[in-house]
Amino acid sequence: MRYLKLYLLSALALFFLACSDDDDGTEFKFDREIYEYSIIEGCGPGAPEDSICYKIRYHYPIRTEDYSGLCVWLDDAVIDDTSKSVSNKQIEKAHDNIDNSFFRKYQKKSSEYDTLDLTESIAKFVKMGYDSLQVVMFCEYSDGGDPGSVQRVFLPFKDVLPPTDVEPLSDSLWATGAWFEWYRPTDRTKVLSPNDVSGKILGYNVVIYSNDPDEDVGKLEVTIQSPAGVDNKGTRLYKRNAYIHKRNDSVLVDAIKVNEKNKNYLRLVVYDGEGYNSEDISKNHFRLIVDGLRTQSGEDDPGYRIAISSWDMVGNASGSEINSSVDFWRQFNTTDSIAPLMARKIFTAEDSLFPGYTKLDSNNRVGILWSRSVDPLKFDHGIEVDSVLVFPRGCNENTCYKNVSNYEIEYYDKLDKSWHKYSSNKEKLYTDRYSMDENGRFSMDYSGTGRFVSDTIRYVAPGDTLILRIRSIDNSEYKSAALVDTIFVSPGELADKLKCPKGFIAVSTSDTTSLCMEKFEHRGADGKFMTNVLHSEAAAACEAMSASGFEISLCRERDWELVCLSGGSLQYGVVEESDSKASDYLFKVCNVSTNDSTIAADIRKRDPHCMNPMGVRDLPGQYQEWVMGRSEDTAAVLKGASYMVYEGLDRESIAYCTNRAFPYYTRPGYTQDTVYLYREGTLVDTVYAADTTRNLHKKITPKDFKDTIQFYDVVDKNGKVIGKDFSLYSEYKKGGKAWLDSLGNGLTYKPTKKEAVFLTGEKSYYRQAASFYKSPTIGFRCCAYKK
Known part of the structure; x- marks a missing residue:
């Protein structure tokens, strides 16, 4: 059975905010306008399943003396979508039923409300393929006084709302491949239901593009991991050399012919078919793994680009893939063949009142230091990896190793059980170096020969347990093995005293x-x-x-x-x-x-x-x-x-x-x-x-x-x-x-x-x-x- 939904345009309950019990709010009078108008969507029992039915319910003006009735215009042939008032000529059209307009005569009755059933009036607009329709309403008074301003609503007929954008996040890169992760986007199917974002996603167009027109990427090994399982053959969860597109009112998955001119493109369709799972966000997770790419040959290597768009069940699309220029796509590079080296310990300042715990400063910050990472130039580098990096005699910068370009710091969120990137407020990090004396104490003065770098973790609560993961990244975006360490933050004297x-x-x-x-x-x-x-x-x-x-x-x-x-x-x-x-x-x-x-x-x-x-x-x-x-x-x-x-x-x-x-x-x-x-x-x-x-x-x-x-x-x-x-x-x-x-x-x-x-x-x-x-x-x- 079809059902009715009522979408109120004005709230029935508000909050009155004040600094004392007797503060008054601002009052507004609208005694010559209709008010409390709302849209009722849905058809009664017995209507065909594909029917589109709308009613507008409204409260008569507060002042009904000399109130004649309501002028109504459909579409924008008479009233555009910005006008605040109307002319006598436009009002005459409503009285004469010209240009999809009519006049609703006021007939006093016991109810203070009236309802406009627009189902028959809008039928032709639905057949003409309108996505939505403007309805303009204007009160008319016989006393010639100011009737107030125009009220208007828009009736949505179709799902014209695209899913949210898909942002492919590269979680790992190596010499011949990469993997990318994304989460199923949310999708609204009804304009009048802003909280319903679980519309089903048909699938995703994925394009991997080599900036080298002579590179053939058609033979890449592809694996898709999705909530529906794993597919590395392209037989169930994805399809090679295909794309989703919309033709008239149909949404199609069609094949793309590969030739010499487009061999540097690999197009995939990744299937979905489900809506956003708000109960378990892990059920929205997708991962694309590709292997068989070229190893990066240097800093000037043009590399690759990737773009992903999401498509809902009626053909609304979002995401960078629908843009014609690859300038909008995400750039990525493979790495060289040797990963950077990373130490295995994070150092912090100890709280003298709580031995073994890390000191928290007055601005809820914790300073951390770790041994500076390096990128070896050869496999037999001889560098030892422990809590710090130990270099053999003769292993010097630019002859044995290069400096890494950056570090990636993540924290583990115990609530959602996943890693999150830590965003620092500094534009340029890890250029300053620090030294440690023979007793294991750090000097926070900059040192040209120091082998430690630092960062500041902000928004830390007393008694927190921080689980941090740090990886260094070389110039080719090759990431090191992760330094994972746990920091126990001092609970403070108050927590020790109260024992909450x-x-x-x-x-x-x-x-x-x-x-x-x-x-x-x-x-x-x-x-x-x-x-x-x-x-x-x-x-x-x-x-x-x-x-x-x-x-x-x-x-x-x-x-x-x-x-x-x-x-x-x-x-x-x-x-x-x-x-x-x-x-x-x-x-x-x-x-x-x-x-x-x-x-x-x-x-x-x-x-x-x-x-x-x-x-x-x-x-x-x-x-x-x-x-x-x-x-x-x-x-x-x-x-x-x-x-x-x-x-x-x-x-x-x-x-x-x-x-x-x-x-x-x-x-x-x-x-x-x-x-x-x-x-x-x-x-x-x-x-x-x-x-x-x-x-x-x-x-x-x-x-x-x-x-x-x-x-x-x-x-x-x-x-x-x-x-x-x-x-x-x-x-x-x-x-x-x-x-x-x-x-x-x-x-x-x-x-x-x-x-x-x-x-x-x-x-x-x-x-x-x-x-x-x-x-x-x-x-x-x-x-x-x-x-």
């Missing part, structure tokens, strides 16, 4: 006060972050934890804030480097206001650089966090920002450590007091207090009120009343139990009473919702306090 429970980190809120805080937001027994919970449920989850000598509870607001401020030195609760802007680490590192919920939910995808100096992770972003407020009236308080984009709010300021957020629902504004109407020319001003300086047009007393509000008790899963809410009585009667259940969001709404009111036409911030507000963007973390 597992999963908690020792933090201080002043020179004399300390506590333990969860390193990440709280996770359940299944390892997933606990979100979409009530404030009371978050508090109960923390209180259910136990640890000897500690009392565990939801973090207190002031404690959370002071830990985030880190003694007042930080604005956002992140280690700040002098060369970084707030926007760099908030959006790129901490996932603030990116709308990327998958990073927030998967601890393996989170960036470890979003960390405060004490090692607490993700304070400014990922999820907003419930904390215990400062008073009984403001117990349910939120701190930090989340991955969600809050329209109209500055993305940086909402992430301040000092910000407080109070959740609320937007509800219709109403009054139960007498209403006074004063006429100003042709306009009527509505006020709620008598004004003796003006001429009264009409007085409406409570007995004249025609509107009705329905009130509810909000009940949790244990049957406890945790708050009160209200809605229009007409919505309750029309929606019934199903509507009430959707309003409850997992809670039970029990109708209690209904009262006559006068609707003001405005929206109010209903803060009493804090006690029963839930959202998938909200989590929490617990704190452990010494008894």
